[in-house]
Amino acid sequence: MSTMGDTDWSGLDREARDKARSDEAQVRRGFWPKLKRNFARVPFAEDAVTAYFAAFDRETPVHVRAGLLGALAYFLLPADIVPDILPALGFGDDAAVLFGAIKLLSSNIAPHHREAARATLDDMKAE
Numbered sequence: 001m002s003t004m005g006d007t008d009w010s011g012l013d014r015e016a017r018d019k020a021r022s023d024e025a026q027v028r029r030g031f032w033p034k035l036k037r038n039f040a041r042v043p044f045a046e047d048a049v050t051a052y053f054a055a056f057d058r059e060t061p062v063h064v065r066a067g068l069l070g071a072l073a074y075f076l077l078p079a080d081i082v083p084d085i086l087p088a089l090g091f092g093d094d095a096a097v098l099f100g101a102i103k104l105l106s107s108n109i110a111p112h113h114r115e116a117a118r119a120t121l122d123d124m125k126a127e
Helices: 014-041 045-055 062-076 092-108 111-126
Strands: none
Touching: 014 045, 014 062, 045 062, 045 092, 045 111, 062 092
16 A cells, blocks of 8 residues: 555546545544544444545545545534434444445455555454
8 A cells, every 4th residue: 555645636626626635634633533432333444444545545546535535524524414423323324425435436445455444443442
């Protein structure tokens, strides 16, 4: 997997580029803290972490990265369609958005993204 770093969003139009930059900053800032706080309640943690690694992999096409970051940014929203504090339902809309993005973009999610996600989650479980 290539090194993570600031993304060159020049392959996108201005509006999409601005949205991708905003989503990237939000995901960088909030993804790990939210996942760690809610780890036991997020049944799609492996898919979320896989999407994270694919979204920050410089070898992933820029439009795919933007789509995955948008889905991950939705996961971070404190007030979305179904509040995350509701038992059993709270993360359902987040899962639907993330699964939809992964389904559409799955040909760009590499085995090493899934392997990195599994290893990271195994480390989190051991903590």
